Amino acid sequence: MPSNIVLVTGVAGDLGGKLLARLGTDPAFERVIGVDTAPPAKDVLQRMGHAEFVRADIRNPLIAKVISSAGVDTVVHTACLTHPAGPSRRAAVKELNVIGTMRLLAACQRSPKVRKLVVKSTAAVYGAGARSQAVFTEDSELIPASSSGYAKDAVEVEGYVRGLARRRPDITVTLLRFANIIGPDVDTVLSRYFSLPVVPTVFGYDARIQLLHSADALGVLEQAVAYDKPGVFNVASEGVLGLSQAIRRAGRVGLPMPSAVVPSVGKVLRGARVVDFSADQVRLLNFGRVVDITKLKKDFGYQPRFTTREAFDDYVAGRGLRPVFDGARLASVAGKVLVAAATGQAGR
Secondary structure, X not given: OOOOEEEEEOOOOHHHHXXXXXXXXXXXXXXXXXXXXXXXXXXHHHOOOOOEEEEOOOOXXXXXXXXXXXXXXXXXXXXXXXXXXXXXXXXXXXXXXXXXXXHHHHHHHHOOOOOEEEEEEEHHHHOOOOOOOOOEOOOOOOOOOOOOOHHHHHHHHHHHHHHHHHHOOOOXXXXXXXXXXXXXXXOOHHHHHOOOOEEXXXXXXXXXXXEEEHHHHXXXXXXXXXXXXXXXXXXXXXXXXXXXXXXXXXXXXXXXXXXXXXXXXXXXXXXXXXXXXXXXHHHHHHHOEOEOOHHHHXXXXXXXXXXXXXXXXXXXXXXXXXXXXXXXXXXXXXXXXHHHHHHHHHOO
């Protein structure tokens, strides 16, 4: 039975905004409401059909009034932030991710009309480390790479979602663990990282990277709204790329560095507002992460259109990335600058 009245959180973000526009032009849905503290992008506002935008903060208990007064039967939660926030914004991001989700789920629990919940989570809940599994399944233990990052938030959020499922077994709950999303028009930590002329890596490591094209991320969300697909699902493209392969395919120059220097280099890049690295991201680039998508294909019924390699190549083509001129010389100069800056950071 298709949903009739849908509420989408996080519509100021890329994925939430695109989903709002997609659902808003589908006549199968009687009403589509997008909520966020800021409006969607201009292109979304121009093509969102009969969808509506309501400026609302999910951390505010008033979100319950929005859900009940509109008679919402399906809630799609895409508002959880999975980008490093930087030390100054970490508390605010955690509040949005954890407290915001708690408020939203409490509103869902109280509303008798809500019958479906779709939650966008992240494969980062599995962590990344030297002893990690080669391939994670949905039953794998959740061990976030750090105790204070967005992956830890996601583990907490998933715990609250399971709690709601126990208290309201009549609600169909779909939990989607997305791999790192990439695409020609997506702005993420990884998309910025691979666009650097000289890409810092950890000496002696060549992580296996699994990606998800933004078009497939949107397709999975749309299918979860249109059909009842209860359960937890890994969502990623097929295949992997070695980090060194990806750097070459992007026409960039890899710059291997001692592992002890990488955190300080990350601080330099973050301070320059180039790439905002976190401990979770650094460990991913050291050890990689690969998830099994058998359940996505067989039980959920979705076959990703793009492989990891195709998704990455589409990102490269869409961004117009060109091979770096005189890469060896540039790497040598940039390496000296970054190491010098990192050494200065470490010495403080």
